[in-house]
Amino acid sequence: MASTSTLPTPSRPVTNPPAGSLPPLPTPKPRRSLPRRCHRYDPRPSLRSPLSSSNSTSNLTTVRSASSGRTPSSPDKSLRRTISIASFPQPPKAGGNTSRPSTASSVTGVPASGSTGTGSGTGSTKPKRGSRLSTGTTSSYRSSKTPSLLNGSADGKSILADARDPEASPGHSRSSSAQGSCSTSATTFEDVDDASTAKGGEGGSKPKEAKGNVIVSVRVRPDAPNGETARTHGEWSVEGRQSLVSYRGKEGGDYYYDNVFTTYENNAKVYDSAAKRLVRRVMEGYHGTVFAYGMTGTGKTFSMQGTATSPGVIPLAITDIFSFIRETPHREFLLRVSYLEIYNEKIHDLLSAPAGGNGPGTPQQEEIKLREDSKRGVYATPLKEEIVQSPTQLLRVIARGDHSRRTSSTQFNSRSSRSHAVVQIVVESRERVPSNNAQDKRAGIAPGGVRVSTLSLIDLAGSERAADDKERRTEGAHINKSLLTLGNIISGLSDSKEKQANSGDGRHLPYRDSKLTRLLQPALSGNSLVSILCTVQLVSGVNANTGETLNTLKFAARAKNNIVSHAKKAEEAYGAGGGDSGSRVLLERYRMEISTLRGQLDTQAKAQAEKELKWDEQQFEKEAHARHEEQVLEMQLARTALKERIEHLNRLILSSKSTGVNSHGSMSALGRLSRMSSIDNGTRSLRSSASQSTLGAGYGHSSMRPNSFMSVTSNDPMPGFPGGSFGQEEDDDMGEFGDGKASLQRQVTALQADLGDKNRYISTLERRLLQARRSSHSRMSVGVKSTTSTIAEHPDSSALLREKDMEINELRIQLDDKDRMLAALRSATRHRDLAAITSDVQSPDLALAAKGEIPTAPNSPPTTSHGNGATPATPIDKGATPMPPPPLPAHLKNGDGEGERDRKKNMDEVSKMLDEMIQGRVESGHLERDSLGAVKNVSGDFNRRVSTSAEVRGLKPSPPTPVPTAPLPASPPK
Numbered sequence: 001m002a003s004t005s006t007l008p009t010p011s012r013p014v015t016n017p018p019a020g021s022l023p024p025l026p027t028p029k030p031r032r033s034l035p036r037r038c039h040r041y042d043p044r045p046s047l048r049s050p051l052s053s054s055n056s057t058s059n060l061t062t063v064r065s066a067s068s069g070r071t072p073s074s075p076d077k078s079l080r081r082t083i084s085i086a087s088f089p090q091p092p093k094a095g096g097n098t099s100r101p102s103t104a105s106s107v108t109g110v111p112a113s114g115s116t117g118t119g120s121g122t123g124s125t126k127p128k129r130g131s132r133l134s135t136g137t138t139s140s141y142r143s144s145k146t147p148s149l150l151n152g153s154a155d156g157k158s159i160l161a162d163a164r165d166p167e168a169s170p171g172h173s174r175s176s177s178a179q180g181s182c183s184t185s186a187t188t189f190e191d192v193d194d195a196s197t198a199k200g201g202e203g204g205s206k207p208k209e210a211k212g213n214v215i216v217s218v219r220v221r222p223d224a225p226n227g228e229t230a231r232t233h234g235e236w237s238v239e240g241r242q243s244l245v246s247y248r249g250k251e252g253g254d255y256y257y258d259n260v261f262t263t264y265e266n267n268a269k270v271y272d273s274a275a276k277r278l279v280r281r282v283m284e285g286y287h288g289t290v291f292a293y294g295m296t297g298t299g300k301t302f303s304m305q306g307t308a309t310s311p312g313v314i315p316l317a318i319t320d321i322f323s324f325i326r327e328t329p330h331r332e333f334l335l336r337v338s339y340l341e342i343y344n345e346k347i348h349d350l351l352s353a354p355a356g357g358n359g360p361g362t363p364q365q366e367e368i369k370l371r372e373d374s375k376r377g378v379y380a381t382p383l384k385e386e387i388v389q390s391p392t393q394l395l396r397v398i399a400r401g402d403h404s405r406r407t408s409s410t411q412f413n414s415r416s417s418r419s420h421a422v423v424q425i426v427v428e429s430r431e432r433v434p435s436n437n438a439q440d441k442r443a444g445i446a447p448g449g450v451r452v453s454t455l456s457l458i459d460l461a462g463s464e465r466a467a468d469d470k471e472r473r474t475e476g477a478h479i480n481k482s483l484l485t486l487g488n489i490i491s492g493l494s495d496s497k498e499k500q501a502n503s504g505d506g507r508h509l510p511y512r513d514s515k516l517t518r519l520l521q522p523a524l525s526g527n528s529l530v531s532i533l534c535t536v537q538l539v540s541g542v543n544a545n546t547g548e549t550l551n552t553l554k555f556a557a558r559a560k561n562n563i564v565s566h567a568k569k570a571e572e573a574y575g576a577g578g579g580d581s582g583s584r585v586l587l588e589r590y591r592m593e594i595s596t597l598r599g600q601l602d603t604q605a606k607a608q609a610e611k612e613l614k615w616d617e618q619q620f621e622k623e624a625h626a627r628h629e630e631q632v633l634e635m636q637l638a639r640t641a642l643k644e645r646i647e648h649l650n651r652l653i654l655s656s657k658s659t660g661v662n663s664h665g666s667m668s669a670l671g672r673l674s675r676m677s678s679i680d681n682g683t684r685s686l687r688s689s690a691s692q693s694t695l696g697a698g699y700g701h702s703s704m705r706p707n708s709f710m711s712v713t714s715n716d717p718m719p720g721f722p723g724g725s726f727g728q729e730e731d732d733d734m735g736e737f738g739d740g741k742a743s744l745q746r747q748v749t750a751l752q753a754d755l756g757d758k759n760r761y762i763s764t765l766e767r768r769l770l771q772a773r774r775s776s777h778s779r780m781s782v783g784v785k786s787t788t789s790t791i792a793e794h795p796d797s798s799a800l801l802r803e804k805d806m807e808i809n810e811l812r813i814q815l816d817d818k819d820r821m822l823a824a825l826r827s828a829t830r831h832r833d834l835a836a837i838t839s840d841v842q843s844p845d846l847a848l849a850a851k852g853e854i855p856t857a858p859n860s861p862p863t864t865s866h867g868n869g870a871t872p873a874t875p876i877d878k879g880a881t882p883m884p885p886p887p888l889p890a891h892l893k894n895g896d897g898e899g900e901r902d903r904k905k906n907m908d909e910v911s912k913m914l915d916e917m918i919q920g921r922v923e924s925g926h927l928e929r930d931s932l933g934a935v936k937n938v939s940g941d942f943n944r945r946v947s948t949s950a951e952v953r954g955l956k957p958s959p960p961t962p963v964p965t966a967p968l969p970a971s972p973p974k
C-alpha cells in the first residue's frame with residue numbers, strides 16, 4: 001500500500017461523485033509566496049476567513065506552542081510562536097519510565113528514525129524536506145507522546161506496540177522537522193485517570209496529559225472513486241506512514257497529524273485509526289466527539305457515512321457500540337439516539353421531520369433551542385430521542401435522518417450537504433445486579449449508579465466559495481460563518497489557555513456566535529474526547545483549490561494544538577431524581593418504572609385471580625343451585641309418585657281386606673283384578689289402572705257389593721266383558737264349591753303381582769336415592785368447601801331425603817304387611833283345601849253347599865234345590881241391603897262341624913292378621929278410625945269406609961258404602 005504519493009496536478013481535476021469529473025476549479029487567487037524556510041503561522045488572521053486563500057497564504061508560520069509547560073523556549077509568544085504542533089509531552093519509555101513532557105527539540109522524545117539531528121532533531125526520513133521546510137527561525141520538536149485515551153495507551157501499549165497492531169493506525173515515529181514543520185502529536189499511553197491517579201488525584205497536572213485526548217487526522221480524497229489518483233499533484237505530497245502532508249508551493253510546508261490517510265485508504269482504516277478507540281471510551285463513560293471538516297466535495301459525508309460496500313465512521317461506530325455491549329456482560333446499557341441538522345442557523349430535528357424531508361412547504365417544526373445544563377452541558381431541546389436496541393435499528397434511525405437532511409448540488413458536489421448534521425448517541429450504562437442477589441434484582445436495586453455518556457458524530461457542511469445561486473449563497477454564508485466561528489474559537493483556545501494559565505481568567509470565546517460552536521462547546525472546551533477528520537483533495541493546476549486545502553490543513557493543525565481535553569468518565573448518577581439531568585437517566589427511570597409496573601402487574605394479577613375465583617364460585621353456586629333445583633324437582637316427582645303409589649297400595653290393601661274376606665271367602669273383585677292383571681300380560685300401567693278401576697270406579701260395583709250376592713250372581717256376565725266368559729271365570733273363581741278357594745288362589749296371584757310391582761318400584765326408588773346421594777357427595781367433594789353449600793348440606797334437601805327414607809320405610813312396612821297377609825292367605829288356602837278335602841269325603845253336600853246350591857247359613861232358607869226350580873235370584877239394585885253370609889247346610893251345621901271349625905279358624909286367623917295390619921296402619925296414621933269403629937284413609941279423598949275387623953271376624957256384611965255404586969245387571973236366573 002502506498003503511503004506516500006506524489007500527486008501531480010491532474011490535467012482535469014475530478015470531483016466525485018462517481019457521476020463524473022468536477023467542473024474546473026476556479027482559478028486560485030494569487031498567493032503571496034510562502035517563505036519555505038519558515039512555516040510561521042499566525043492562526044488568528046488566517047482563520048478570520050477560512051475560506052479565503054489569500055489570508056492563509058501568508059500565515060502558515062507555526063501553529064503555536066503548547067501551553068507554557070510544553071512550550072519550547074519561544075522567543076515571542078505573544079506575537080509569533082514558532083513551535084511545532086508536535087510539542088507535546090513525551091510518552092513514557094517502554095521501560096516504564098514516566099513520560100516527560102517534550103517541550104523543545106532539546107527535550108528528546110523518541111528520536112525520529114533517521115533523524116539527521118541537525119540542531120533540532122529533524123527527521124532523517126525527510127532530510128530534504130526537513131531542511132527545505134525548517135529554514136528560518138522555526139523550531140521543531142519531537143512528537144510528544146501524551147497519555148491518551150484515544151491511542152490505546154489505556155491498554156498499556158506503547159507506540160511501538162501500537163505500530164505492530166495491524167488494526168491500529170501506523171506508529172507515528174515522527175521526525176519533527178527541525179525547520180519548524182507543523183505536526184501534531186502522536187499520542188499514546190496510560191489512561192488519563194490512571195495517570196492522574198498515579199499522581200495522587202485527578203486535579204493534579206492535567207492539561208499536559210489531556211493533550212492526547214484529541215486526535216486530528218487528514219484524509220486525502222482520490223480523484224477517482226476507485227481510489228486512483230494521479231501520481232503527482234504538483235506541489236503536494238502525502239506520506240501516510242509519517243502522517244505527513246507537504247506542500248511545496250507558496251506558503252508550503254510539512255503538515256503532520258495524528259493520521260494522514262492517503263487516497264488508497266478505505267473507510268475501515270479511517271475508522272480504526274481515528275474513531276474506534278474514542279467510541280470504546282464513550283462506551284466506558286467518556287463523552288466523545290468526532291467531526292469531519294473540509295471543503296465541499298472532499299469526502300466528509302463519504303467518510304462519516306460511507307457507502308453500502310464501504311461503511312463509514314457512523315455505521316462502524318454503531319457496530320462497535322453493540323460489540324462492546326456484547327463483550328461487557330457485567331453492565332447493562334441503554335442507547336438512545338437523536339439526529340439534528342443546523343441549516344441556515346436553525347436547528348431541525350431530523351428524526352421528527354416529515355417524510356420527504358424539511359423541504360419548503362413542509363409543516364413548521366417547533367423551534368429547537370440550545371440550552372445549557374451543568375451536567376448535560378449544551379443540548380438541543382425539544383429533540384426527539386429514539387431508544388434503539390440493535391445496530392440495524394440504530395442504522396435505520398440514522399438513515400431516516402439522512403433522508404431528511406438537506407442536500408443540493410454545488411459546484412464541487414452534486415449532492416452536497418448544506419447543513420451540519422449531528423448524530424448523538426447517548427449511552428447509559430450501569431453495573432448489572434449480581435445474579436445471586438435475586439431479591440435486589442426484583443426490587444430494582446442496583447449496586448451502582450448510571451453512567452451517561454454521549455457520542456457525537458458530526459458531518460459538517462462543506463466550506464465553499466460564494467455560489468451564483470441565491471439560495472446556495474445564503475446557505476454558503478451560514479455555513480461559512482459557522483465554520484469561521486469554529487476556526488476562531490479553536491484559534492482562540494490557545495490564547496484562552498495561556499491567559500487562563502497566567503491570570504486564571506480565560507479569554508471569552510464566541511461559542512454563541514453560531515449554533516454549531518455552541519453545540520460543540522463542551523467538546524471544544526475540554527469535556528470530551530475529540531477526533532477531527534479533515535478531508536482534502538489535492539489538486540494542482542488552474543483548478544486547484546489550494547487556498548481552501550491549506551486552510552483545512554491549518555485548521556487541523558490548530559485544532560490539534562489548541563484543543564485540550566480533560567475528558568473524564570462521567571459520574572454515576574443515582575436515582576431518576578428530579579430535574580432535567582435526573583430525568584435524563586432513562587436507565588434508572590426505566591428500572592424504577594419497571595419495578596412500579598411490576599408491582600402494578602402483581603396487584604392486577606392478584607385482583608384478576610380473585611375475580612376469577614369469585615366468578616368460579618358464582619358459577620359453581622349457579623350450577624349447584626341449578627342442580628339443586630333439578631334434584632328438588634326430581635324428588636318432588638318421586639314423592640308424588642310415591643304418594644300415588646302409597647295411596648294405590650293403601651287402596652289395594654283395603655280392597656283386599658274388604659273383598660278378600662267375605663262370608664264365603666270369595667274375592668270376586670280382586671279375582672277379577674288379578675284376572676285382568678294376568679290377562680293384560682303384565683304391563684304395570686294397565687294393572688295399575690285396573691286396580692284403580694277396581695278400587696276407584698269399580699269400588700262400588702264389585703268390591704262393595706255384598707259378597708253373598710257376588711257369590712250368588714257369580715255366573716252373571718260382567719259388564720264390559722261380553723260373551724259371559726268373564727262370568728264363567730268368575731264361577732271358576734268362586735271355586736268348585738263356591739268356597740272361595742279358587743278366589744284365594746287368584747288373590748294370592750294378584751298379591752304376588754303387586755308385590756313384584758312394589759319390589760321393582762322400591763328398587764327403582766332405592767336406585768334413585770343412591771344416585772342422588774352419590775351425585776350430592778361428588779358435588780360436595782368437587783365444590784368449594786367453604787363457600788358453597790352442597791345439596792346434602794342443604795336443610796331442604798336433607799329434609800327431603802329424610803322424608804324419602806321414611807316413605808321407603810313405610811313402603812317396606814307395607815310390603816311386610818302384604819307379605820304377612822300373603823302368608824296368611826296362603827295358609828288359609830291350605831287350611832281350606834284341607835277342610836274341603838275332608839268335607840268332600842264326609843259329605844258330598846258340602847260341595848253343593850259350597851257351590852251355593854244348598855243354603856250355607858243355618859238361618860237361611862234354602863235357596864236352591866236339586867232339580868226343582870231355583871229360587872229366584874234376589875234382584876240386585878243399588879243400595880240393596882247386603883246379603884248376610886250364606887247359611888251353612890244343615891248337615892254341616894249339625895253334622896261334622898270339623899271342616900266348619902277349621903274354616904272358621906282360618907278365617908279367624910286371617911281376620912286377626914288383617915286386624916293387626918289395620919291397627920298398625922291406624923297407629924302409623926295412615927288410617928283413622930271413626931266412632932263406629934270403621935276406618936278410613938287419612939287422606940280422606942275417597943272417604944271410604946272399610947270393614948272393621950269385627951265385621952270381618954263375624955263375617956257380617958259390610959255396611960253399604962257411601963260411595964254410590966253403579967247398578968249391576970241382574971243375574972240371570974239359574
Ligand SMILES: Nc1ncnc2c1ncn2[C@@H]1O[C@H](COP(=O)(O)OP(=O)(O)OP(=O)(O)O)[C@@H](O)[C@H]1O
Pocket residue numbers: 015016017018220221222224225226227263294295296297298299300301302303410413415416417418460461462463535
Ligand atoms: N475517499 C474517497 N474515496 C472514494 N470516493 C470519495 C472519497 N471521498 C469522497 N468521495 C466521493 O466524492 C464525492 C463527494 O463526497 P462527499 O459528498 O462525501 O463530500 P463532502 O465533503 O461531504 O461534500 P459536502 O460538504 O458538499 O457535503 C462523493 O461522490 C464521494 O463518493
